Amino acid sequence: MSEFKIHHRDADNISIIDLKGYLDAHTAPDLEGAFQKLLDEKKYNIIVNCRELSYISSAGLGVFMAYVEDIRKNSGDIKLTNMPPKIFNVFDLLGFPFLYEIYKEEGEALSKFKETKNKIKD
Amino acid sequence: MFAYPQISKTFLSRTEQLEDVRTFVAEAARQFGFADEGISNIILAVDEACTNIIKHAYQNAPDKEIEIRIVREKKTFEVRIFDQGKSFDPALLRNPDLKEFLAHHRRGGLGVYLMKKLVDDVEYHFVPGHTNEVRLKKYLPGL
Numbered sequence: 001m002s003e004f005k006i007h008h009r010d011a012d013n014i015s016i017i018d019l020k021g022y023l024d025a026h027t028a029p030d031l032e033g034a035f036q037k038l039l040d041e042k043k044y045n046i047i048v049n050c051r052e053l054s055y056i057s058s059a060g061l062g063v064f065m066a067y068v069e070d071i072r073k074n075s076g077d078i079k080l081t082n083m084p085p086k087i088f089n090v091f092d093l094l095g096f097p098f099l100y101e102i103y104k105e106e107g108e109a110l111s112k113f114k115e116t117k118n119k120i121k122d
Numbered sequence: 123m124f125a126y127p128q129i130s131k132t133f134l135s136r137t138e139q140l141e142d143v144r145t146f147v148a149e150a151a152r153q154f155g156f157a158d159e160g161i162s163n164i165i166l167a168v169d170e171a172c173t174n175i176i177k178h179a180y181q182n183a184p185d186k187e188i189e190i191r192i193v194r195e196k197k198t199f200e201v202r203i204f205d206q207g208k209s210f211d212p213a214l215l216r217n218p219d220l221k222e223f224l225a226h227h228r229r230g231g232l233g234v235y236l237m238k239k240l241v242d243d244v245e246y247h248f249v250p251g252h253t254n255e256v257r258l259k260k261y262l263p264g265l
Contacts (some may be wrong), residue, residue: 025173026137055144057169058232086162093239094232 006034014045014113016106020052023060031060035067044076047109051082056090064100077101077116079109126154126194135176135186135205143172143190147201150192154199155262163240164201164260170233170240171203171256179207179254197262205254 004027007018015038023031038046048064068078081103083091091097103109131146133139144165151161172188180186189204237244243259 022141024137024140024169025176026140055166057140057166057173058236059173062232086159090166090236093236 004030006030008034011110012114014047014110015043016047016049018049018052020054022055023053024055024057025059028059028063031063032066035063035071039067039070042074044071044074045113046071046076046078047106047113048078048080049082049106050080050084050087053084053087056087058094061091061094061096064096068100077113079103079112081106081109128191128193130189130191132187132189133172134184135180135182135188135207136184137173137176139188140169140172143188144169146190147192150194151199151260154194156199156260160260160263164199164258167237167240167244167258167260168201168203170237171258174233175203175205175207175254179205179209181208183207199260199262201258203256203258206252207254209248209250209254 004019004021004023007020009016009018017034019031021027035046038044064078064080071078079101080091082105083102088102091100091102096102101109101112103112129150133143147168148161148165151164156164168190172190175188176182186205186207191202191204193200193202237258241258241260243257245257245259247255247257
């Protein structure tokens, strides 16, 4: 059985999702559930940390596509971080770097969210 | 001349079988001489083909069969995937315009696009009302 785990944590009103293992057509519904839960809780600033993600297929990529629009409509975003090269290659093949902000480190994505929040305040 | 024996295995049309499918193909690809990157590309292409079969050809019916046959010849590694479900829409064979595709946030069809990017050749063979076959070909580097 493909192992796939999602761990959720919060940092300064930003939701961070850690993905671990294999994200394929079998496990993609788990990620859908996690995004849906965040939307239900009106949490729209989301970082997905891919450090421990071993595999992704288009079923997994499709989940990001399905939710990003709703999240951005609510002035939020999904930012992706810490992608192993193998995972980045798949995102890259589908042109996702044009659609999503992808950062090497989680801290960069956190700063970006904070900058946006400050701009709104100003 | 040395000829590789054909390897074949049948899987049930369920997404939980995808991991076994990947393991089966990865082992054969490694034995044939592919390095990690080549293996990753092959198994992702096979995963995409099988996911399409499960979702579209069999429309999530869990007890249908998917046969995977591996044909190896000189420097060519070919994975042939057979199902008896609804035939694939050949219109999807067109190269999608990726920008337009992403602009509309379309989810379906990503797999077909990926398959073409990951292996050297993708072929579809249909026997209407009987068998669908996808052939994914990858050449060993250094030819």
